[in-house]
Amino acid sequence: MPGYVTVAHIVAARDAHGIELLGPVGLDTCHESYEGEHFTQSAFTIDWEAKKAVCTQGKISASWSGQRKSSGTPVSRVHFTAQDCAACPVRDKCTKAANGKWGRSLILLPQDQQTALEDRRREQLTDQWQQRYNIRAGVEGAISQAVRHTRIRRTRCTGLPKTRLGRRTTPAGLRISQRSPERPGSLARIR
Template sequence: MTESIHHMLAARDLLPAEHYLDSGYPSAELIVGMKEGFGVTLVTPVLLDSSPQARSGAGFGRTAFAIDWDNRQATCPRGHTSTWWSPAVQRGTKAIVVKFDKETCQPCPVRDKCTRAKNGGRTLSLRAREQQQVLDEARTQQTSQEWRAKYATRAGVEGTIHQAMAVTGMRRARYRGLKKTHLEHAFSAVALNLIRLDAWWNGRPLDRTRTSHLARLDQQDFNLTA
């Protein structure tokens, strides 16, 4: 879907420098592909490191290892180098498997912070170089307040989508055929623009103040008591 949108925007010479996506779309392949193919930077949260060390917040996660891509070797926090580097396919995705020798890992004094393997050494799973570097950079950036403030821009988009669903019923098309559906969406967009212009001109906030069910019950009890 993202690539199709970029193709349409490119045909109209309207490609943005940045494209804000929600967390359901991003992947390392997509981020790299859109940058290389269209020059568009995807601003989107990516999945965090799922290794046991990263999830627990203790021990040595993948980022604790120095990766020498040119020499196809990894160095652990204790200064030991890997002995195995091989391409692989994991869950249908191309990857690189890096292994450390068990003779090196077994006597290591910080072994319990590095691997759960009982007999073998530490194993790392990497993506292709460009994808892994982009993924690491994105994970680092999205933890900063600056990035979070920047990504908050998307909150307005989510509000627009919600309003479009609630007001115009865009979730289900009223007509069959792409041309008719496209025209329906265009009319819906015009309607939303008019609604927002009217709210702006008359100083009315677009968001409504909501009262929870519990608050309503409390208010009713108060009125009955009074």
């Protein structure tokens, strides 16, 4: 299972430290009761300056309001009118909003985060990105195996000098055990 990263971390690492954080973001999804083809957020054109969104049928949003998630993350909630959505020929692929004041709604992150999210979603579908991520997945797998094999997260020794010695010799032991003829390609039992 991939370790998803948040777009807030991607943007913060890039802007504050010049680091590209490599990890997948969640896919652009829609309500779980949709079957077959449906319109996700990426199908909408967002005009950040005018604070408007345009749907696949050319309808313009009627409302744009700034809000906060329960986690404190600022978001923009964008609504289309119920009249526009009710008469839409592709309504079944877009919204289940029935009667009421609003039709389809979108929840957008701040512009820099939303743009980074959409860019990463496109990028992570490419073979080049998958190859780069496979390297990370391999490294994380090796670290995970080492942690499980040696229980390195908890020291078995008392006292700082013994703990330091254990932290320095454990990786050397792992390196030697990886070359063991007993089980090539995996960690052998350290004796």
